Amino acid sequence: MSQSGASIAPDCVTTFNDLKLNKKYKFIIFKLTDDYKEIVVEEASNEGDWEVFREKLLQAESKNMKTGKVTKGPRYAVYDFNYDLAAGEGSRSKITFIAWSPDDAGIQPKMVYASSKDALKRALNGLAVEFQGNDTDDIEYQSVLTKVSKGLASS
Amino acid sequence: MASQPMNSSMPPNDTYGGDEIQAIILDAGYSSVRAGFAGEDTPKSFFSSSYGVTGNRTIFSDEDIHNPLLPELEIRNPMSKEGIVEDWDAATQLWEHAITSRLIRTKQGDPRKNGLNDVGGKDGVDVDMDAPDEEEKPLEEHPLLITETAWNTSKNREKAIEIAMENWGVPAFWLARNSVMASFAAGKATALVIDLGASTASVICIHDGLILKKSVQKSPLAGNWVSSQIRSLFGSVDPKVEVTPHFMISSKTPVDAGAPAQATYQKFENKITDSFRASEEERVLTEFKESVVQVYPGPGRLHYPHPVNGILNLENVKMSPGRVFEFPDGSNQMWGVDRMRIVEGLFDEKYALPTSEPPITKAQTIPEMVRASVSAVDVDLRPALLANIVVTGGTTLLQGFTDRLNWEISSLFPSARIKITAAGLTSERRFGSWVGGSILGSLGTFHQMWISRKEYEEFGASVVEKRCK
Numbered sequence: 001m002s003q004s005g006a007s008i009a010p011d012c013v014t015t016f017n018d019l020k021l022n023k024k025y026k027f028i029i030f031k032l033t034d035d036y037k038e039i040v041v042e043e044a045s046n047e048g049d050w051e052v053f054r055e056k057l058l059q060a061e062s063k064n065m066k067t068g069k070v071t072k073g074p075r076y077a078v079y080d081f082n083y084d085l086a087a088g089e090g091s092r093s094k095i096t097f098i099a100w101s102p103d104d105a106g107i108q109p110k111m112v113y114a115s116s117k118d119a120l121k122r123a124l125n126g127l128a129v130e131f132q133g134n135d136t137d138d139i140e141y142q143s144v145l146t147k148v149s150k151g152l153a154s155s
Numbered sequence: 156m157a158s159q160p161m162n163s164s165m166p167p168n169d170t171y172g173g174d175e176i177q178a179i180i181l182d183a184g185y186s187s188v189r190a191g192f193a194g195e196d197t198p199k200s201f202f203s204s205s206y207g208v209t210g211n212r213t214i215f216s217d218e219d220i221h222n223p224l225l226p227e228l229e230i231r232n233p234m235s236k237e238g239i240v241e242d243w244d245a246a247t248q249l250w251e252h253a254i255t256s257r258l259i260r261t262k263q264g265d266p267r268k269n270g271l272n273d274v275g276g277k278d279g280v281d282v283d284m285d286a287p288d289e290e291e292k293p294l295e296e297h298p299l300l301i302t303e304t305a306w307n308t309s310k311n312r313e314k315a316i317e318i319a320m321e322n323w324g325v326p327a328f329w330l331a332r333n334s335v336m337a338s339f340a341a342g343k344a345t346a347l348v349i350d351l352g353a354s355t356a357s358v359i360c361i362h363d364g365l366i367l368k369k370s371v372q373k374s375p376l377a378g379n380w381v382s383s384q385i386r387s388l389f390g391s392v393d394p395k396v397e398v399t400p401h402f403m404i405s406s407k408t409p410v411d412a413g414a415p416a417q418a419t420y421q422k423f424e425n426k427i428t429d430s431f432r433a434s435e436e437e438r439v440l441t442e443f444k445e446s447v448v449q450v451y452p453g454p455g456r457l458h459y460p461h462p463v464n465g466i467l468n469l470e471n472v473k474m475s476p477g478r479v480f481e482f483p484d485g486s487n488q489m490w491g492v493d494r495m496r497i498v499e500g501l502f503d504e505k506y507a508l509p510t511s512e513p514p515i516t517k518a519q520t521i522p523e524m525v526r527a528s529v530s531a532v533d534v535d536l537r538p539a540l541l542a543n544i545v546v547t548g549g550t551t552l553l554q555g556f557t558d559r560l561n562w563e564i565s566s567l568f569p570s571a572r573i574k575i576t577a578a579g580l581t582s583e584r585r586f587g588s589w590v591g592g593s594i595l596g597s598l599g600t601f602h603q604m605w606i607s608r609k610e611y612e613e614f615g616a617s618v619v620e621k622r623c624k
């Protein structure tokens with residue numbers, strides 16, 4: 001269980017395993033249900049264009065439980081990130097966990113996502129890299145490439 | 156098993172944090188106590204952490220502790236110089252007052268709880284002890300979440316649950332680390348949290364919601380230290396500046412900048428204690444901090460040449476306009492570069508002004524604490540921490556503070572990406588950890604986390620050590 005008490009829906013793990021073992025998906029976006037009780041799969045996709053994925057995060061919304069007000073929303077995501085090494089030493093694949101929490105999201109969803117993250121991460125075995133993103137730059141392809149490859153990718 | 160959440164032994168109770176039963180969040184610091192209902196945006200009850208003792212009466216009231224007419228009123232604080240509880244008797248009464256006077260209705264007729272406090276102190280506590288079962292306890296309907304510092308002692312943690320359960324009768328309890336709450340409220344499970352309060356400055360690495368123990372750094376370079384720097388400055392200028400608090404002035408006439416005050420002073424029959432006077436002076440110093448004091452924002456440090464034009468930064472600053480401050484007695488003057496000199500020690504120990512305390516060390520400065528904290532954690536984690544710096548606490552509201560911090564950390568870690576998150580709203584910066592606790596305590600799912608009364612009765616106070624990490 002997470003620090004917030006929110007739980008993980010079983011399909012989070014099965015979908016993740018489909019991405020990891022069967023290469024069925026390129027990315028998975030997870031969200032908390034509107035009552036903040038459970039983390040569920042919002043979308044699993046084999047769309048390969050990073051920009052499409054990025055746009056989905058940028059458009060994500062959350063609803064304040066008390067006031068109903070809708071703001072930009074945090075999400076968790078797993079991305080099967082591939083890149084070529086600079087020295088021509090072939091390519092690498094890194095399953096990357098992203099905790100997306102835009103600075104302009106509401107404080108309530110920010111708090112709930114941050115305090116529920118530990119449990120999801122623990123449930124997903126085989127994550128190679130992870131990072132937190134809080135503004136649009138953090139999830140620019142180039143900046144993610146640098147983070148994930150630790151600067152070793154060819155550009 | 157003690158480490159199991161309570162829903163394993165009893166059906167979930169959806170009403171905690173719901174509409175019927177509201178949890179209370181208590182965030183107590185050296186300078187103030189913040190208390191309020193879970194789910195609200197700001198703490199309804201905001202109290203000074205100081206209390207008064209006059210004769211054999213103990214006074215917990217934001218008004219009365221400023222009343223010079225109370226005979227030989229001494230001002231005390233239950234917190235230690237490290238911002239953790241030192242005097243549990245006083246803390247218990249002060250916190251209970253902060254909660255009962257502003258948040259919950261209590262039965263009329265019990266003078267201990269009707270806000271008058273006249274019989275506080277020992278009498279009130281004795282009542283509890285004589286008739287523990289008969290008396291209705293104040294928090295029987297409210298789960299309580301208390302925040303604590305990363306360096307709180309085990310003894311203090313157990314004492315906290317004991318007070319909550321035994322004295323206040325709470326149905327459920329939780330202890331949350333204030334730095335973790337502030338980090339979560341900024342949307343971060345992993346962060347470097349820099350907190351400058353009144354008594355303590357701290358730098359703490361948090362990873363996936365847990366404090367990395369080796370990374371905890373703390374020092375006294377916070378608000379109270381800044382106050383002592385201001386006093387040092389006031390004592391060193393010519394003529395010396397005497398801080399005459401508001402309560403001593405009966406009337407004043409405007410005077411020119413730098414001219415002696417023209418005021419008439421109050422006469423008091425009763426003795427004014429040093430602690431009362433110091434506490435009133437502190438209010439003036441806080442006004443001075445808010446409106447005059449400024450951190451040299453960088454680039455570079457105040458006493459070093461500017462990286463571009465080579466001129467001493469101090470000299471550059473002298474050319475910018477100063478700020479006027481009017482003291483309660485009407486005297487006023489312009490504060491030039493001195494307004495920056497007094498806080499330079501936060502970053503550069505060599506330029507701290509002398510005080511009666513031992514000189515500060517380099518290791519106590521904010522940049523060195525950041526260096527030590529980050530160096531104590533795994534290399535792989537450092538980039539994530541430096542890109543997720545959360546700044547919280549009242550003293551970080553000093554003008555220019557975050558700009559300077561950014562410059563300092565960037566020069567410590569030139570190749571890292573540094574990003575500082577500091578809530579723009581004053582209230583969020585000062586109440587960051589309260590707000591985090593408020594949201595957490597309001598979640599329906601959090602009912603599984605609370606330590607229930609039953610668990611406490613079964614396992615004793617040490618259950619907090621197992622459950623609240």
Ligand SMILES: Nc1ncnc2c1ncn2[C@@H]1O[C@H](COP(=O)(O)OP(=O)(O)OP(=O)(O)O)[C@@H](O)[C@H]1O
Pocket residue numbers: 183184185186187188237238351352353354355377378379441444445547548549550551552553554585
């Ligand atoms: N605008 C401001 N500029 C500078 N300092 C300020 C400002 N507002 C408050 N302070 C200082 O901030 C301090 C209080 O901050 P805060 O409420 O974070 O402390 P606390 O949590 O009670 O104390 P501690 O963390 O030491 O237990 C006081 O020293 C006060 O003088």
Ligand SMILES: [Mg+2]
Pocket residue numbers: 184185350352353548
């Ligand atoms: Mg504090």
